[in-house]
Amino acid sequence: MITKKALLIGTVFASTLVGGTGESLFNPSIGFTGDIVTDISDVNGQWREATSEGIAVRSGELILGAAIDPYAELTANVNFTLDGVELHELYSHFHSLPANLSLKAGWKLAQVGRWNQFHAHAMPFTADPRLLIEYQGGHFSTLGTELSWLAPTPFFLELTAGVSEGWRAHTHDSDPSAFDSDLDQRAAELGLTKHGSHWHGSNGEIVDAEEIQDPEEPITTVKNKPIGSFPLLGRAKSSVQFGENWSADLGVSGIWRKDHRFSNRVEGKTYSKAVVGSDLTLFWHPLTANKYRNLDLGAEWLGTYEENELLFGETVLQENRFRHGVFGHVHYRHNQRLHFGTYGELFQANESDLWLKKRVGLFTTVELTHYQYLRLEGSSYRESPNIDPVHRLTLQYDMSIGFHSHGTQR
Amino acid sequence: MKQLLILMLITIAGAKPLNVVTSIPDIADMVRMIGGNRVVVTSLATGKEDLHAVPARPNFLPILNKADLLITLGLDAEHAWLPALAKSARNPKITEGQAGWISLEKGITVLNKPTTIARTEGEQHPEGNPHFNVGPQAGHQMAHNIANALTRADPAGKSVYSAGCDKLCEQICAMETILAKKGAVLKGKKIVAYHEDLAYLCAYYGMIQVGTIEVKPGVPPTASHLKKIEEVARIQKADLIIHNQSQSAKIPKKLSVSTSAPVVKIANAVGAFEGVNSWIELQKFNLNQLLKAVK
Ligand SMILES: [Zn+2]
Numbered sequence: 206m207i208t209k210k211a212l213l214i215g216t217v218f219a220s221t222l223v224g225g226t227g228e229s230l231f232n233p234s235i236g237f238t239g240d241i242v243t244d245i246s247d248v249n250g251q252w253r254e255a256t257s258e259g260i261a262v263r264s265g266e267l268i269l270g271a272a273i274d275p276y277a278e279l280t281a282n283v284n285f286t287l288d289g290v291e292l293h294e295l296y297s298h299f300h301s302l303p304a305n306l307s308l309k310a311g312w313k314l315a316q317v318g319r320w321n322q323f324h325a326h327a328m329p330f331t332a333d334p335r336l337l338i339e340y341q342g343g344h345f346s347t348l349g350t351e352l353s354w355l356a357p358t359p360f361f362l363e364l365t366a367g368v369s370e371g372w373r374a375h376t377h378d379s380d381p382s383a384f385d386s387d388l389d390q391r392a393a394e395l396g397l398t399k400h401g402s403h404w405h406g407s408n409g410e411i412v413d414a415e416e417i418q419d420p421e422e423p424i425t426t427v428k429n430k431p432i433g434s435f436p437l438l439g440r441a442k443s444s445v446q447f448g449e450n451w452s453a454d455l456g457v458s459g460i461w462r463k464d465h466r467f468s469n470r471v472e473g474k475t476y477s478k479a480v481v482g483s484d485l486t487l488f489w490h491p492l493t494a495n496k497y498r499n500l501d502l503g504a505e506w507l508g509t510y511e512e513n514e515l516l517f518g519e520t521v522l523q524e525n526r527f528r529h530g531v532f533g534h535v536h537y538r539h540n541q542r543l544h545f546g547t548y549g550e551l552f553q554a555n556e557s558d559l560w561l562k563k564r565v566g567l568f569t570t571v572e573l574t575h576y577q578y579l580r581l582e583g584s585s586y587r588e589s590p591n592i593d594p595v596h597r598l599t600l601q602y603d604m605s606i607g608f609h610s611h612g613t614q615r
Numbered sequence: 616m617k618q619l620l621i622l623m624l625i626t627i628a629g630a631k632p633l634n635v636v637t638s639i640p641d642i643a644d645m646v647r648m649i650g651g652n653r654v655v656v657t658s659l660a661t662g663k664e665d666l667h668a669v670p671a672r673p674n675f676l677p678i679l680n681k682a683d684l685l686i687t688l689g690l691d692a693e694h695a696w697l698p699a700l701a702k703s704a705r706n707p708k709i710t711e712g713q714a715g716w717i718s719l720e721k722g723i724t725v726l727n728k729p730t731t732i733a734r735t736e737g738e739q740h741p742e743g744n745p746h747f748n749v750g751p752q753a754g755h756q757m758a759h760n761i762a763n764a765l766t767r768a769d770p771a772g773k774s775v776y777s778a779g780c781d782k783l784c785e786q787i788c789a790m791e792t793i794l795a796k797k798g799a800v801l802k803g804k805k806i807v808a809y810h811e812d813l814a815y816l817c818a819y820y821g822m823i824q825v826g827t828i829e830v831k832p833g834v835p836p837t838a839s840h841l842k843k844i845e846e847v848a849r850i851q852k853a854d855l856i857i858h859n860q861s862q863s864a865k866i867p868k869k870l871s872v873s874t875s876a877p878v879v880k881i882a883n884a885v886g887a888f889e890g891v892n893s894w895i896e897l898q899k900f901n902l903n904q905l906l907k908a909v910k
Pocket of ligand 1: 667739740745746810811812832
């Protein structure tokens with residue numbers, strides 16, 4: 206643990222030395238972003254810290270960007286946490302191909318949805334939308350390639366198509382319910398109360414671990430890779446301007462994987478999964494004396510279609526499930542220092558057709574300087590009708606130096 | 616009729632204008648003056664924004680996509696928003712460092728050149744003060760740099776660009792005569808600037824900048840810094856407190872109360888205010904604003 210911390214500090218120091226003014230002066234450009242979070246949440250009415258350390262270095266991103274030649278550049282994003290080091294992104298961007306095309310190849314956050322492509326520190330709020338985690342597993346990453354076409358229209362229209370090596374997603378955000386194991390979570394969802402190594406049902410009966418576990422997993426995701434297991438993804442993105450001060454970004458996206466699950470009972474039978482989404486974000490950015498005052502509000506709708514296997518007696522049945530939900534946010538920047546905002550989401554649970562998961566939050570951000578901010582966020586998350594909502598209070602400190610690989614995000 | 620139509624088509628095809636995109640309207644105005652019918656020009660910024668922080672809108676991309684030339688002030692003034700946009704526009708001609716990306720600082724005597732490049736110096740003026748468009752003395756050089764860039768991109772239009780440049784320079788000379796006469800009273804006036812965008816204007820009129828409200832370019836003032844500036848302004852007997860269109864008047868007004876120096880709002884780009892539609896109008900507008908305050 207100590208060596209990892211030392212490594213982190215060493216990296217910060219190193220990038221301070223070289224992190225001048227960015228790309229035009231240094232090649233490769235180097236940047237570093239530290240994202241530190243401490244939080245408490247009340248699970249079962251008891252307030253506790255989400256991590257045993259108390260403070261979580263959620264991510265320390267070392268970002269390297271370099272032009273390979275005038276037409277391509279390489280971006281690497283290495284993420285340091287106290288648990289280890291992982292390569293987050295490593296891709297080439299051929300930004301100026303003929304016919305208005307550009308190509309990204311390598312490992313990167315996929316161009317789907319609105320919030321998917323945001324790094325932890327770049328979002329106006331601290332916690333990842335739970336909807337994203339529920340339906341995609343977090344921020345969907347591709348180890349693959351994406352081709353984007355800028356339409357030769359007078360307004361902005363970009364179409365992207367891509368293929369990924371697998372269904373890869375991650376989140377920097379710890380789950381506020383912070384269950385110790387999948388079993389604990391499943392038990393909580395079934396409305397059971399934990400007592401040592403066993404649980405009690407609503408009538409006081411003892412429930413053992415074996416009863417909670419799924420007795421026979423009918424399907425598997427581990428198979429050698431047929432061509433259908435490569436997820437395909439696509440996105441169309443546009444933007445509309447209303448006068449000088451208002452504009453709106455809108456997009457539709459989808460991820461589809463034909464062979465997402467493999468039947469253990471029916472030879473050759475596979476089940477697909479798709480995530481579809483649409484997003485609309487409205488920006489008010491007045492070009493007046495209060496250049497920092499601005500507002501954005503948006504909604505992202507995500508739906509997931511999943512095929513699954515069911516056993517009815519001896520009969521193997523296919524079940525098709527469609528679930529969906531929406532995440533909305535308002536983010537107001539009052540001046541150079543202060544931001545305020547709120548978010549809310551409502552979505553159907555993966556666990557049961559009857560459940561609606563709900564989360565609301567409030568946040569305020571103080572920009573200490575242009576390169577550092579402090580954010581306080583409070584949220585309430587009701588995961589299931591059988592579990593009390595989890596309240597979470599988060600304090601986030603972020604600092605960044607040098608080059609940013611996602612400067613044009615808005 | 617058919618022949619006439621064919622003739623018209625040939626004329627249109629032969630004179631396909633050079634598509635020029637500029638970062639700010641100051642440059643667009645000069646390009647229009649110099650290039651006439653041989654160019655179509657679009658400015659990305661309206662002039663109301665802070666030059667360093669123009670909101671990067673996706674709708675800039677289709678404009679940049681079709682550009683033959685992208686003309687910027689340079690000295691990294693537009694660094695925070697323009698290079699990344701240019702890279703996303705699928706137009707390799709105009710990405711930073713390529714032949715179609717033009718910076719106008721060539722031949723300009725750059726003021727406030729930093730001796731060290733470090734984060735502690737702020738990051739908006741890493742290569743010196745880029746606001747030379749605010750100074751009347753930069754006009755001729757900017758015009759020549761633009762004419763040269765247009766000629767390189769469209770050699771057949773050389774005579775047009777050269778004539779356009781001459782005509783613009785004549786107008787600049789006429790403007791300078793007026794500014795020199797009317798602006799003589801500004802010599803020796805002590806000013807406090809909000810942002811470091813007045814160095815060229817001060818140099819031209821002989822004004823002396825005694826302090827800056829921002830700690831560094833783009834770094835907002837702290838309470839202790841403001842206290843220091845207030846003291847400096849009082850001791851030095853500052854005559855004017857000057858801010859531009861993109862800054863709130865709140866702090867300048869507060870300083871004005873404690874120092875009794877009037878607040879002046881200037882335009883640091885064409886388009887900042889109604890009636891400031893050309894670079895020459897910008898110079899006249901700023902002079903008038905200053906004169907109104909010193910009277
Ligand atoms: Zn500046």
